[in-house]
Amino acid sequence: MIALTGVAAERGGRRVLSDLDLTLTERRIAIVGANGSGKSTFARLLNGLVVPSEGSVTVDGFDTKSSGKEVRRLVGFVFQNPDNQIVYPTVAEDIGFGLKGRGLDKPAIAARVAATLDRFGLTGMDDRLAHELSGGERQMLALAGVMATAPRWLVMDEPTTLLDLRNTRRVMDAVAALDQHVVFVTHDLDLIAGFDRVLVFEAGCLVADAAPAEAVAAYRAIAG
Numbered sequence: 001m002i003a004l005t006g007v008a009a010e011r012g013g014r015r016v017l018s019d020l021d022l023t024l025t026e027r028r029i030a031i032v033g034a035n036g037s038g039k040s041t042f043a044r045l046l047n048g049l050v051v052p053s054e055g056s057v058t059v060d061g062f063d064t065k066s067s068g069k070e071v072r073r074l075v076g077f078v079f080q081n082p083d084n085q086i087v088y089p090t091v092a093e094d095i096g097f098g099l100k101g102r103g104l105d106k107p108a109i110a111a112r113v114a115a116t117l118d119r120f121g122l123t124g125m126d127d128r129l130a131h132e133l134s135g136g137e138r139q140m141l142a143l144a145g146v147m148a149t150a151p152r153w154l155v156m157d158e159p160t161t162l163l164d165l166r167n168t169r170r171v172m173d174a175v176a177a178l179d180q181h182v183v184f185v186t187h188d189l190d191l192i193a194g195f196d197r198v199l200v201f202e203a204g205c206l207v208a209d210a211a212p213a214e215a216v217a218a219y220r221a222i223a224g
């Protein structure tokens with residue numbers, strides 16, 4: 001469970017989110033709202049990339065302020081642009097990187113990398129240079145790299161924005177197959193129809209928190 005208690009957050013010294021009191025337990029949670037409404041900031045609060053200026057955020061009891069390391073193991077984060085998280089030249093090295101420091105020996109890392117490539121449709125791409133992959137392949141690599149570390153929660157910040165229809169479908173199919181809890185930030189309202197819960201942000205406030213049909217109607221009403 002992720003719990004936000006009396007949370008406010010600042011970016012660049014300015015308050016951009018206020019009055020957040022909610023618990024997240026569902027498996028598929030979407031975050032929608034206008035540009036600048038605070039969606040990315042909310043997503044970043046969940047894994048400690050941003051810590052609250054007021055209140056607290058806890059993940060399974062670990063506070064993001066005082067237990068950042070534990071929180072980042074529990075909550076994986078996928079950025080809009082995969083280039084922000086692919087750090088190693090080849091596909092296999094990049095996935096292996098995230099597994100270092102977890103008490104796995106070399107053969108165990110190799111086995112986990114191979115299984116992950118398989119699972120995300122990247123089989124045989126081990127030695128491909130990440131920067132030579134297509135945008136869709138790079139986003140799958142970013143997702144695979146995070147999932148290889150087996151987080152309990154996955155936060156995705158507009159992961160399909162740079163993708164064409166086919167690759168968007170590919171990412172959404174991969175997400176649908178995950179056992180993990182997923183928090184998914186998007187402007188594409190078609191993608192979230194089957195989600196359990198949708199949070200709507202407007203000007204730094206949570207203004208609707210409901211099932212998709214009701215939340216999307218509230219969002220459309222606000223957007224005019």
Ligand SMILES: Nc1ncnc2c1ncn2[C@@H]1O[C@H](COP(=O)(O)OP(=O)(O)OP(=O)(O)O)[C@@H](O)[C@H]1O
Binds near residue numbers: 012013034038040041
């Ligand atoms: N690093 C930063 N420094 C200063 N201000 C920031 C920073 N990041 C975000 N902000 C500001 O915080 C507010 C909320 O931004 P945030 O990125 O959370 O919104 P968003 O809803 O994700 O927007 P978008 O849909 O455009 O991605 C905006 O006013 C933005 O300008």
